[in-house]
Amino acid sequence: GNSVTQMEGPVTLSEEAFLTINCTYTATGYPSLFWYVQYPGEGLQLLLKATKADDKGSNKGFEATYRKETTSFHLEKGSVQVSDSAVYFCALNTNAGKSTFGDGTTLTVKP
Amino acid sequence: NAGVTQTPKFQVLKTGQSMTLQCAQDMNHEYMSWYRQDPGMGLRLIHYSVGAGITDQGEVPNGYNVSRSTTEDFPLRLLSAAPSQTSVYFCASSYSGGQSGANVLTFGAGSRLTVL
Numbered sequence: 491g492n493s494v495t496q497m498e499g500p501v502t503l504s505e506e507a508f509l510t511i512n513c514t515y516t517a518t519g520y521p522s523l524f525w526y527v528q529y530p531g532e533g534l535q536l537l538l539k540a541t542k543a544d545d546k547g548s549n550k551g552f553e554a555t556y557r558k559e560t561t562s563f564h565l566e567k568g569s570v571q572v573s574d575s576a577v578y579f580c581a582l583n584t585n586a587g588k589s590t591f592g593d594g595t596t597l598t599v600k601p
Numbered sequence: 602n603a604g605v606t607q608t609p610k611f612q613v614l615k616t617g618q619s620m621t622l623q624c625a626q627d628m629n630h631e632y633m634s635w636y637r638q639d640p641g642m643g644l645r646l647i648h649y650s651v652g653a654g655i656t657d658q659g660e661v662p663n664g665y666n667v668s669r670s671t672t673e674d675f676p677l678r679l680l681s682a683a684p685s686q687t688s689v690y691f692c693a694s695s696y697s698g699g700q701s702g703a704n705v706l707t708f709g710a711g712s713r714l715t716v717l
Contacts, residue, residue: 494643496643522703522704524705524706526706532710532711533691533708533709533710533711534644534691534706534708535708536705536706539705579643579644581706583704585697586632586649586651586697587631587632587633587634587649587650587651587695587697587704588634588646588649588659589634589646589693589704589706590646591636591643591644591645592643593641593642593643594641594643
C-alpha cells in the first residue's frame, strides 16, 4: 500500500534560519505529492503540490521538488519567519479522493 | 462560498452514546472523505466517497458509518462511542481530472470529540 514517511519533529529554528523537512514515499502508480500546513486551531490547507516527476511546487517562499529516483519530496525554505510556526504534513494521492499523510512535523520559529 | 462546513466544532459524549458529525460542501466536488487526527499519528482515513451513493472504507473504519445521499453532504456516524474515538475529525472534499487543482483536499475546520 501507499505510505509517507516524514522527518520526525518537533523542529525549532531561529528566525531567518534555513528549513528542510524530509519526506519520502512509497506508492503504486504515479502519485501527486502535496505539502499541507496546519496553523494552531485550524484545519489543514494546501501549501504546495507537484503532480509529476521533476516538478517543483512553490508557495510563500517554500519549495519542494518531486524526485522519483529517490521517492522524495523534501520541503525547504531559505529564511523562516515566526509566522511559519505550524504543523507541516506531507501527503500523496494516487486516485479517487484517497490521500495518504505523513505523521506531521511541528515547526517552531523563535524570534 | 463557504467551502467545507463541519458541525459541531466540539462534542463530549459518554461511552456507548451515538452521534453524527455533519459535513457539507458547496463546491460540487465529487470526492469527500473523513479523517481523524491523533497526536503523532498524522491523519488517518476513516471512510471516503467518490460520488453520491458510493462509499468505501479507509484505514480505520471500525466503529464508524457513512452515507452519501447527495453530492453536498457526507455525515459520519459513531454507532457506540468509545474512549478510543476521542480525536479531532476532519472532513475534506476534492475533485478529479486534469485541472491544476485536481486532487487537492479542501478541509473543514475540524470537530473535536471527547468520549468519557
